[in-house]
Amino acid sequence: MFSKNVQTEFFQDDVFPDTRAVWEPALTAEEWLKGDNRTQRSVSLQPVGMTALSKAPKPKAAPKKYQSYDPNYKTDEQKKEELLAAMSSKLEDKEGNPLPQDTMEGVDDDEWVNAIAITIFI
Numbered sequence: 821m822f823s824k825n826v827q828t829e830f831f832q833d834d835v836f837p838d839t840r841a842v843w844e845p846a847l848t849a850e851e852w853l854k855g856d857n858r859t860q861r862s863v864s865l866q867p868v869g870m871t872a873l874s875k876a877p878k879p880k881a882a883p884k885k886y887q888s889y890d891p892n893y894k895t896d897e898q899k900k901e902e903l904l905a906a907m908s909s910k911l912e913d914k915e916g917n918p919l920p921q922d923t924m925e926g927v928d929d930d931e932w933v934n935a936i937a938i939t940i941f942i
């Protein structure tokens with residue numbers, strides 16, 4: 821398992837919780853024969869003198885690299901409108917007249933359906 825530890829001076833108690841001391845018996849043989857039941861002792865893996873990350877002081881927010889306020893900031897909608905306006909201005913001819921294909925009549929929907937049906941059955 822890989823876990824990036826940003827603050828190396830603190831013990832990551834969220835990654836290394838207390839564990840059972842499996843090398844020590846929970847009961848003696850006599851206690852077990854009498855029917856006693858006990859859980860094993862827990863051992864902390866935290867080194868002596870090291871503070872747990874959960875008890876560490878919260879880091880202060882780092883100052884932002886760039887100023888958050890930008891007077892020239894444009895929303896996505898404004899950018900979209902500018903882009904569409906630029907594209908449509910490129911599509912018109914020099915005198916501002918629409919292109920010939922814009923004045924032509926399109927194909928009706930039922931004609932498309934018939935053309936697709938003929939291609940599928942052929």
